[in-house]
Amino acid sequence: MKASLSNLPSLQQIQVEKARRSLKEFIRQAWMVLEPSTPYVHGWHLDAISEHLEAVSRGEIRNLLINMPPRHMKSIQVSVMWPAWEWLTNPHMRWLYSSYAATLSTRDSLKCRRLIESPWYQENFGHIYQLTSDQNVKNRYENDKSGYRIATSVGGAATGEGGDRIVVDDPHNVMDSTSQTMREATLQWWDETMSSRLNDPKTGAKVIVMQRVHEKDLSGHVLDQGGYDHLCLPAEYEGKKIFTSIGWSDPREHEGDLLWSERFGRVEIDTLKRAMGSYAAAGQLQQHPSPAEGGVLKRHWWKFYTQLPEEIEEQIQSWDLTFKEAKDNDYVVGQVWGRIGADRYLLDQTRDRMNFPESLQAVRNLSSKWPNTYTKLVEDKANGPALISTLKKEITGLIPVEPMGSKEARVAAVSPQIESGNVYLPHPTIAPWVNDLIEEAAAFPKGAHDDMVDAMSQALLRFSRGGGWLGWLTAESEEDEDGQDDAQSDRF
The missing domain is CATH 3.40.50.300 (P-loop containing nucleotide triphosphate hydrolases)
Known part of the structure; x- marks a missing residue:
């Protein structure tokens, strides 16, 4: 011993x-x-x-x-x-x-x-x-x-x-x-x-x-x-x-x-x-160089879900594209949104630096993954018109959206939906990329990027079309120069 x-x-x-x-x-x-x-x-x-x-x-x-x-x-x-x-x-x-x-x-x-x-x-x-x-x-x-x-x-x-x-x-x-x-x-x-x-x-x-x-x-x-x-x-x-x-x-x-x-x-x-x-x-101190409550979209407004909602009444895609062959600075963003009554759910997102062929494939991939997104909104700028022209005989529901007003005005128009608790994001534990969206939204309009916010506002405006206080923003997109309905222009 x-x-x-x-x-x-x-x-x-x-x-x-x-x-x-x-x-x-x-x-x-x-x-x-x-x-x-x-x-x-x-x-x-x-x-x-x-x-x-x-x-x-x-x-x-x-x-x-x-x-x-x-x-x-x-x-x-x-x-x-x-x-x-x-x-x-x-x-x-x-x-x-x-x-x-x-x-x-x-x-x-x-x-x-x-x-x-x-x-x-x-x-x-x-x-x-x-x-x-x-x-x-x-x-x-x-x-x-x-x-x-x-x-x-x-x-x-x-x-x-x-x-x-x-x-x-x-x-x-x-x-x-x-x-x-x-x-x-x-x-x-x-x-x-x-x-x-x-x-x-x-x-x-x-x-x-x-x-x-x-x-x-x-x-x-x-x-x-x-x-x-x-x-x-x-x-x-x-x-x-x-x-x-x-x-x-x-x-x-x-x-x-x-x-x-x-x-x-x-x-x-x-x-x-x-x-x-x-x-x-x-x-x-906080490691996000934008005031915590200083932007249009405040961090504490967001709601989250951990299980994919059932009985989605409507699904849409919303795309924000880059200019021409640019791949160095801007992101291409595609989002899938769902609606249940007054609530809106971000279901999926793809975001990356892409050239035009890669953007085409991204739309194909997201459309295949979410076949019930019959409406696919594409901002009528940058590569949007070329993408629609290339894919319109292959993928249905591609709709050009001519954005009305400034980015700030569009975000201000949808911010009440977020503030009231009607907009749900997937919880970061199941979708870590959501943190980037929250930070980009908090920094808006002074942040380095706003592509996710642009795609989001485009989708939320579409859901809100048809009346209410958003009419001032969407009215021009619903009428032609003579004040008649323009069936060829489905902008929001």
Whole structure:
């Protein structure tokens, strides 16, 4: 018995092994090394970040976007702790870090090196690897297992330098966020320089961690492109569940629940909101750069369903197309809507950047999937007339719609249907793309895109045709120049 007991690991050995296996445990133990005079204050969001970074380290996530408020430990966790922890199992990993300013990426590089060289780290993990003496400066250091860490800035990264982990921490300076020139320079740098720097595109990973500063910031850019796991952590919960590929979703249950109440309570968050103003707070705190209640269509108006409604009385398709062969900027959107009495249900949606042949196939596919959509509304602009001309002998019910009034007027005309609770969307748990529609609607009319909102307003106006207060908007579409019914013009 004595011999077996003597072989048991000590408490210190157990703690060391827990830190090696778990990033969140590593952070708890390493905190006192970097911040000896500041007590560690835990928050569940730190575990969520650790779980996703661990998934990156295991190769389960290749592209990760983390959006969270400032001063919530994003840099110390992602840019300081994580690389020091992963080197414990993968010391050969090569890291390329950047920020909008070299001083910030260098600051975190120094903190990481200070942690690695600390007595605590060396005593417990120094046998795994050592930093080399011939390449150990503040913006670049290497270890004896061929791993390295490089710190650079937006617009930097010398030609030829690459990494197994490409991480950008705050790519935008908040003070420059309103400058289109500065934003676009950052996006160009990411697309043309950093995105091609993975040493092995099949196994490497890219991580972006930032607060939202503009709808067309780097977060908005990569979300538009797709392919990123999105860990979104707003300061106040808004009732929206976004699931990531590892099965995580926000654990908060009530709207207004705070992200890190142990440090940023209600008084602190409200003070920040007043100081920032609605737009900055919406982006930097809530991670959607449009005021939460500042648009025509408010987030809390939407209703949801989890089971497909039965006994749909009427189904229609609504299409918003791009111009000519454009495929770079605008989206093609096709929606299927159903009506039961006064209630309207969004049943399905397809949305992608498509050229003309791809748009034709998208209409074919949606019409085949929903054969009872006898009416198919196609905006009589862009590729609409060409699409109708091409498909009219193949698909029935294609109706050109000449939009009347401005986009804002059309959305204002249908907004009472949404506000009154008569418009239902599929719940994000069964249709994750609904979150994008809600955000686009909240940002309207100042958002980067409005294609889903256009298709929606076109469908809802069609359902409302035939009277009521919408008559002022639809009257022109129902009469020709002589005031007679125009049977050839079925616009809404």
